[in-house]
Amino acid sequence: MRSEPLYYTKKGKAYCGDSLELLSELPDNSVDLVMTSPPFALRRQKTYGNVVETEYVEWIKPFGKAVFRVLKETGSLVLDLGGAYKSGIPSRSLYNFRVLLMFCDEIGFHLSEDFYWFNPAKLPSPIEWVNKRKIRAKDSVNTVWWFSKTAFPKADVRKVLVPYSDRMKKLIEDPDSFYKPKKRPSGHDISAGFGKNNGGAIPANLLTIPNTDSNSSYLRLCKELGLQRHPARFPTELPAFFIKMLTDEKDIILDIFGGSNTTGFTAEALNRKWLTFELDREYLSASIIRFLDGYSVEEIREILCKLKSNQSNYQLEKIYCTLEPAKATKQRRQYIFQPSLFPSEDDCIEKKNRKNILENDSPASIPPSPIVNRIA
Numbered sequence: 001m002r003s004e005p006l007y008y009t010k011k012g013k014a015y016c017g018d019s020l021e022l023l024s025e026l027p028d029n030s031v032d033l034v035m036t037s038p039p040f041a042l043r044r045q046k047t048y049g050n051v052v053e054t055e056y057v058e059w060i061k062p063f064g065k066a067v068f069r070v071l072k073e074t075g076s077l078v079l080d081l082g083g084a085y086k087s088g089i090p091s092r093s094l095y096n097f098r099v100l101l102m103f104c105d106e107i108g109f110h111l112s113e114d115f116y117w118f119n120p121a122k123l124p125s126p127i128e129w130v131n132k133r134k135i136r137a138k139d140s141v142n143t144v145w146w147f148s149k150t151a152f153p154k155a156d157v158r159k160v161l162v163p164y165s166d167r168m169k170k171l172i173e174d175p176d177s178f179y180k181p182k183k184r185p186s187g188h189d190i191s192a193g194f195g196k197n198n199g200g201a202i203p204a205n206l207l208t209i210p211n212t213d214s215n216s217s218y219l220r221l222c223k224e225l226g227l228q229r230h231p232a233r234f235p236t237e238l239p240a241f242f243i244k245m246l247t248d249e250k251d252i253i254l255d256i257f258g259g260s261n262t263t264g265f266t267a268e269a270l271n272r273k274w275l276t277f278e279l280d281r282e283y284l285s286a287s288i289i290r291f292l293d294g295y296s297v298e299e300i301r302e303i304l305c306k307l308k309s310n311q312s313n314y315q316l317e318k319i320y321c322t323l324e325p326a327k328a329t330k331q332r333r334q335y336i337f338q339p340s341l342f343p344s345e346d347d348c349i350e351k352k353n354r355k356n357i358l359e360n361d362s363p364a365s366i367p368p369s370p371i372v373n374r375i376a
């Protein structure tokens with residue numbers, strides 16, 4: 001690509017800019033999976049630039065066309081879209097279904113499968129219809145459209161098997177006492193192979209993933225550093241499911257609405273190559289902390305200072321990247337004086353002075369730094 005990344009690891013690069021422009025720098029047929037969650041068509045404007053539902057389809061069309069061009073023939077696009085209501089009335093917007101139809105009818109995508117992400121932890125909304133008037137149920141399911149360029153994208157559901165139910169486990173232990181192989185009235189031919197242990201069950205297209213994330217190192221570090229956390233992150237489990245099912249190690253994953261770079265982080269942990277595009281420099285800069293678990297707060301502040309002064313191209317050599325819940329690192333120093341994302345130049349100088357003081361101050365309490373390259 002012509003543009004320089006804001007930061008990069010051995011496997012991926014995070015670019016700040018309009019993804020339409022950045023997409024134009026990518027060659028045709030070069031990406032294995034685009035996993036993304038655009039700003040939704042919400043009635044209330046959020047800080048990250050939502051588009052109103054009536055203009056949404058036209059807004060997203062050029063992104064869809066550009067993604068179609070850069071995807072390999074075996075490639076997929078997974079688009080997470082939250083539901084929305086029309087303005088002022090308790091009627092649902094059809095924008096996510098219109099996007100689906102337009103992507104297939106006009107751009108030429110195949111709908112490989114429609115997925116539904118159920119987030120049981122979602123707060124009730126919209127307040128007017130759900131909490132106040134109590135005339136609608138809470139909206140806790142996002143539509144997740146799995147598009148592909150051809151009818152047979154790369155996919156292997158065996159990579160995302162889920163644990164067997166207790167009943168199925170008993171059946172596998174003793175198939176004879178549970179069923180007799182025969183053709184059911186429904187037409188299903190239940191053969192003897194039904195009781196075979198395949199290491200897990202085929203997952204459903206309803207993904208139940210609570211978006212709680214309260215223990216993640218990203219949130220913890222945002223708090224410790226006084227950074228504003230991205231308000232519309234998806235949980236790592238969502239991209240992890242599709243990355244595992246639709247790609248192999250070393251394949252290229254792209255997120256064109258990167259936000260806090262959940263997709264890049266997940267791809268890195270799963271040993272894939274990744275690219276992230278994000279318009280907002282503050283969000284993208286803050287996303288670097290996903291890769292800095294185990295660094296001290298002082299070291300992270302120094303890196304954020306560098307991102308500010310060097311503009312771009314920061315190389316992350318030693319990173320800690322795992323999808324396992326991060327172990328609490330209670331030992332960190334919490335000398336956080338200013339709440340803004342980027343400390344001023346004076347703050348950077350002051351921070352260096354403070355670091356000198358810290359280094360002469362009970363060194364046993366300063367955590368070991370940086371951590372080895374640990375990939376899940």
Ligand SMILES: C[S@@+](CC[C@H](N)C(=O)[O-])C[C@H]1O[C@@H](n2cnc3c(N)ncnc32)[C@H](O)[C@@H]1O
Nearest residue numbers: 018019039048232233234257259260262278279
């Ligand atoms: C719903 S958020 C994505 C959050 C992300 N999935 C995560 O887990 O952090 C959508 C993001 O798209 C970004 N965005 C909006 N328009 C964009 C554009 N034209 N190019 C690049 N990013 C854009 C917004 O700044 C916002 O951070």
